[in-house]
Amino acid sequence: MRAMENNETERLAALIERLGRLIYTQAHAENLLPVHWETLRFLHRANRFSRSPAALAAYLGLTKGTVSQSLNSLISKGLLEKRTHPRDRRSRQLALTSRGNKLLEQDPLVQLCTALHGLDASRRSALVQDLEQVLSGSLIAQGRTPFGQCKACRHFARTHRAGQPHFCELLGEPLSEIDGSQICQEQQPAA
Amino acid sequence: MRAMENNETERLAALIERLGRLIYTQAHAENLLPVHWETLRFLHRANRFSRSPAALAAYLGLTKGTVSQSLNSLISKGLLEKRTHPRDRRSRQLALTSRGNKLLEQDPLVQLCTALHGLDASRRSALVQDLEQVLSGSLIAQGRTPFGQCKACRHFARTHRAGQPHFCELLGEPLSEIDGSQICQEQQPAA
DNA sequence: CCGAAAGGTATCGAGTCGAAACTAAATGCT
DNA sequence: AGCATTTAGTTTCGACTCGATACCTTTCGG
Numbered sequence: 451m452r453a454m455e456n457n458e459t460e461r462l463a464a465l466i467e468r469l470g471r472l473i474y475t476q477a478h479a480e481n482l483l484p485v486h487w488e489t490l491r492f493l494h495r496a497n498r499f500s501r502s503p504a505a506l507a508a509y510l511g512l513t514k515g516t517v518s519q520s521l522n523s524l525i526s527k528g529l530l531e532k533r534t535h536p537r538d539r540r541s542r543q544l545a546l547t548s549r550g551n552k553l554l555e556q557d558p559l560v561q562l563c564t565a566l567h568g569l570d571a572s573r574r575s576a577l578v579q580d581l582e583q584v585l586s587g588s589l590i591a592q593g594r595t596p597f598g599q600c601k602a603c604r605h606f607a608r609t610h611r612a613g614q615p616h617f618c619e620l621l622g623e624p625l626s627e628i629d630g631s632q633i634c635q636e637q638q639p640a641a
Numbered sequence: 642m643r644a645m646e647n648n649e650t651e652r653l654a655a656l657i658e659r660l661g662r663l664i665y666t667q668a669h670a671e672n673l674l675p676v677h678w679e680t681l682r683f684l685h686r687a688n689r690f691s692r693s694p695a696a697l698a699a700y701l702g703l704t705k706g707t708v709s710q711s712l713n714s715l716i717s718k719g720l721l722e723k724r725t726h727p728r729d730r731r732s733r734q735l736a737l738t739s740r741g742n743k744l745l746e747q748d749p750l751v752q753l754c755t756a757l758h759g760l761d762a763s764r765r766s767a768l769v770q771d772l773e774q775v776l777s778g779s780l781i782a783q784g785r786t787p788f789g790q791c792k793a794c795r796h797f798a799r800t801h802r803a804g805q806p807h808f809c810e811l812l813g814e815p816l817s818e819i820d821g822s823q824i825c826q827e828q829q830p831a832a
Numbered sequence: 833c834c835g836a837a838a839g840g841t842a843t844c845g846a847g848t849c850g851a852a853a854c855t856a857a858a859t860g861c862t
Numbered sequence: 863a864g865c866a867t868t869t870a871g872t873t874t875c876g877a878c879t880c881g882a883t884a885c886c887t888t889t890c891g892g
Contacts, residue, residue, distance in 0.1 A: 465769065520880095561783075569771055575649060585660055706871085839886105841886075843882100847878105848877105855871085855872075859869090860866085
């Protein structure tokens with residue numbers, strides 16, 4: 451029943467919706483559009499198995515065609531590059547240029563970060579935990595990909611010898627510490 | 642420094658951004674667009690002092706012209722009505738039609754609600770409290786209007802006699818219990 | 833080796849959105 | 863009272879997103 455609107459769950463949903471719009475309106479900075487910022491952030495956070503147009507389309511919930519266009523727009527601005535994948539010549543590898551990386555320092559999302567910084571640290575961790583669960587759950591329920599952190603994946607095999615790489619048991623690839631902290635197309639939350 | 646990305650604050654910001662996009666992609670249901678759903682929800686939640694195109698534009702962070710267009714689109718779908726304000730003939734009063742109210746029962750945001758329902762109740766209240774503070778703070782920092790609940794406003798004077806209305810000391814108007822739970826253009830969070 | 837599946841691109845139309853120019857009504861100042 | 867200013871809203875235009883569709887190329891599965 452929406453009519454009551456006293457429900458705490460609904461107020462929470464409305465808050466998240468509203469924060470989403472706050473981000474959306476801020477994201478017109480630097481002559482870019484919201485979806486462009488999300489693309490730059492994605493390329494910054496995604497591991498090497500996920501920096502492709504297809505993964506980005508899955509991440510954003512948009513069609514391949516739409517993503518193809520907006521990537522071209524970013525390329526023409528000199529913010530990223532596209533190369534054919536060396537082993538699968540259908541696929542493209544995306545990478546931020548140095549200008550793209552530099553622009554991320556102007557990311558309007560840091561305004562939200564400073565607001566979040568004012569929260570109590572312990573409550574902030576609780577927040578991260580709760581929202582992560584809600585997000586993954588919702589995406590999976592819709593048949594979408596959660597794009598969680600690599601090291602929280604059921605295929606992630608942690609090494610305990612210092613200096614040795616971790617390992618992805620799905621793709622059979624070694625994983626650095628940084629790899630483990632990035633997000634991955636193939637990630638499935640560990641049980 | 643974005644380069645590290647281990648920062649909990651940044652992960653939290655990314656989570657909120659991502660939940661925002663989840664809502665955005667869900668909001669193409671019922672042949673409407675995201676901004677249309679936000680408009681319907683706004684009209685459902687706003688008190689009688691705030692159901693105008695100008696308030697909606699402030700709420701959404703869009704220009705008056707843009708809002709004017711999307712309101713016309715909703716009117717032509719028979720979801721809301723627009724009348725000139727009886728006392729200020731520049732202004733328009735917006736109201737959902739019965740079809741608009743009925744459509745809100747199909748609101749795709751309820752999918753997020755069910756996911757949020759799985760959270761622990763005490764943590765959910767903490768979440769509401771924290772996010773409310775972050776949202777109001779950010780909006781005010783940008784010179785925008787927080788649109789908080791009427792009863793959490795510094796101008797809200799609560800009555801303690803049963804059956805008697807509360808009172809808005811800014812507008813000099815009586816306020817029902819429902820009024821107090823709705824959101825208001827003029828709301829300023831109490832100290 | 834051939835058909836099916838997967839990654840990407842090109843084109844088109846619908847619709848958002850901001851900017852700017854505009855109308856009309858209310859407010860304020862003298 | 864009278865005139866400038868402010869406020870609410872509309873209209874038009876151009877840029878751009880986004881989905882749908884058709885298409886191309888490469889890879890995979892028999």
